[in-house]
Amino acid sequence: MDSEDKKNGGKRPGSGRKLGTGTYKENTSVIRVPDSQKPVIANFLEAYAKKQRLQQLEGQLDSVAEFTQLCEELDNLSLPLYQSKVPAGLPSPADSDEESRMDPNGYLIDDPTNTFFVTIQGESMIEAGLLPGDKAIVNKRKQASIGDIVLAMIDGEFTIKTLAKQKNGDPKLLPANSSGKYEPILIQGRMQFAIWGVVTGSFRKF
Amino acid sequence: MDSEDKKNGGKRPGSGRKLGTGTYKENTSVIRVPDSQKPVIANFLEAYAKKQRLQQLEGQLDSVAEFTQLCEELDNLSLPLYQSKVPAGLPSPADSDEESRMDPNGYLIDDPTNTFFVTIQGESMIEAGLLPGDKAIVNKRKQASIGDIVLAMIDGEFTIKTLAKQKNGDPKLLPANSSGKYEPILIQGRMQFAIWGVVTGSFRKF
DNA sequence: TCAGTTTTTATTGTAACAAAAATCAGATTA
DNA sequence: TAATCTGATTTTTGTTACAATAAAAACTGA
Numbered sequence: 001m002d003s004e005d006k007k008n009g010g011k012r013p014g015s016g017r018k019l020g021t022g023t024y025k026e027n028t029s030v031i032r033v034p035d036s037q038k039p040v041i042a043n044f045l046e047a048y049a050k051k052q053r054l055q056q057l058e059g060q061l062d063s064v065a066e067f068t069q070l071c072e073e074l075d076n077l078s079l080p081l082y083q084s085k086v087p088a089g090l091p092s093p094a095d096s097d098e099e100s101r102m103d104p105n106g107y108l109i110d111d112p113t114n115t116f117f118v119t120i121q122g123e124s125m126i127e128a129g130l131l132p133g134d135k136a137i138v139n140k141r142k143q144a145s146i147g148d149i150v151l152a153m154i155d156g157e158f159t160i161k162t163l164a165k166q167k168n169g170d171p172k173l174l175p176a177n178s179s180g181k182y183e184p185i186l187i188q189g190r191m192q193f194a195i196w197g198v199v200t201g202s203f204r205k206f
Numbered sequence: 207m208d209s210e211d212k213k214n215g216g217k218r219p220g221s222g223r224k225l226g227t228g229t230y231k232e233n234t235s236v237i238r239v240p241d242s243q244k245p246v247i248a249n250f251l252e253a254y255a256k257k258q259r260l261q262q263l264e265g266q267l268d269s270v271a272e273f274t275q276l277c278e279e280l281d282n283l284s285l286p287l288y289q290s291k292v293p294a295g296l297p298s299p300a301d302s303d304e305e306s307r308m309d310p311n312g313y314l315i316d317d318p319t320n321t322f323f324v325t326i327q328g329e330s331m332i333e334a335g336l337l338p339g340d341k342a343i344v345n346k347r348k349q350a351s352i353g354d355i356v357l358a359m360i361d362g363e364f365t366i367k368t369l370a371k372q373k374n375g376d377p378k379l380l381p382a383n384s385s386g387k388y389e390p391i392l393i394q395g396r397m398q399f400a401i402w403g404v405v406t407g408s409f410r411k412f
Numbered sequence: 413t414c415a416g417t418t419t420t421t422a423t424t425g426t427a428a429c430a431a432a433a434a435t436c437a438g439a440t441t442a
Numbered sequence: 443t444a445a446t447c448t449g450a451t452t453t454t455t456g457t458t459a460c461a462a463t464a465a466a467a468a469c470t471g472a
Binding site for chain 2: 032035052135
Binding site for chain 1: 454455456457458464465466467468
């Protein structure tokens with residue numbers, strides 16, 4: 001009733017749960033957050049998890065077009081998350097006493113709801129006319145195409161670069177600075193990468 | 207040497223760190239997050255903490271100096287979000303005040319009555335970030351100083367250049383293009399020369 | 413081959429902990 | 443008397459530890 005009771009003994013080399021099978025397909029760690037912001041962050045993470053899940057489903061990307069389309073889809077999926085609070089600089093209706101004048105707002109911004117501004121940091125896009133301190137106008141609904149200047153997030157950091165394609169079809173991000181100080185960024189599978197919007201214009205104050 | 211050695215013994219009822227003296231002025235708890243999103247969330251929380259801190263300060267203002275400083279800080283508060291970090295995905299806790307949005311018109315144009323636009327032609331000011339097709343914002347009332355980018359008319363033709371001074375004190379106009387294709391323009395007595403305004407900003411559409 | 417069982421390993425929310433920070437009371441000093 | 447010092451006390455906070463759960467492969471018996 002006991003000595004002969006063993007049925008399935010022995011080693012199981014190679015068994016066990018596989019790496020990267022968790023919610024986020026990556027390592028996690030613990031951080032402390034204020035209670036009031038927990039639901040906000042939870043929402044954000046839920047959207048992120050969904051994105052990761054879909055990206056894995058989609059398998060290997062073979063074109064940037066597809067990829068950005070995917071991003072768009074994902075963006076729509078997670079839209080409820082930040083729908084209410086997109087930090088867009090909504091242009092106020094111009095007080096056009098001088099109607100013959102050009103209006104920068106109208107000229108620069110086609111789609112106010114989906115437009116926001118980002119301050120340029122660094123000189124990596126200097127040859128595209130984007131200097132440090134400039135404000136880039138970003139449309140987050142516009143479909144990104146090869147050659148567009150885009151706002152992308154790589155491993156949690158934002159950058160503005162020109163979108164291009166690698167030989168294998170994966171995206172890459174090109175700086176516009178021939179000094180050699182900035183390298184193209186090749187997007188690889190293990191990097192967290194997302195296109196947040198297309199830069200449709202810019203402005204600056206001297 | 208021992209019985210009389212007690213100096214500060216005993217209970218300290220009411221002592222100890224006060225509640226709500228932490229970063230967020232509220233309870234916290236720990237959650238697990240994917241490593242790649244840690245910087246994003248950290249930035250979000252930083253903004254949130256700043257907001258909480260300032261809100262607490264608001265309750266104990268006792269001088270005008272402090273108040274104006276606070277206003278400045280609150281003003282800046284909405285910017286860090288756009289500057290490099292979290293344009294969307296996480297709603298900005300600092301941005302809940304509606305009025306802190308940015309308006310390109312207001313940002314670019316201080317003095318509408320005396321402001322007009324000029325389309326850049328040529329590449330002579332490319333290193334100042336002015337590309338062909340850009341719109342330069344010109345204030346015609348502003349006093350031009352050495353180092354300013356100005357709209358000048360020389361012998362009936364308009365040009366945009368940086369204003370500088372020759373050794374003899376006469377003005378000269380410097381291009382911002384190191385290719386050597388553009389030469390400084392030295393203003394001489396027999397030339398017809400006038401400064402029409404100071405370039406205070408620029409904008410473009412891609 | 414197949415289904416159920418067992419072993420193995422990764423994930424994940426939470427508890428626990430220790431160091432740091434903040435605050436107060438009594439003692440000491442100026 | 444007021445300011446400072448010292449130790450006690452409590453909250454905060456980043457990290458570690460852990461146990462429960464989940465996922466995947468190996469084994470067993472048919």
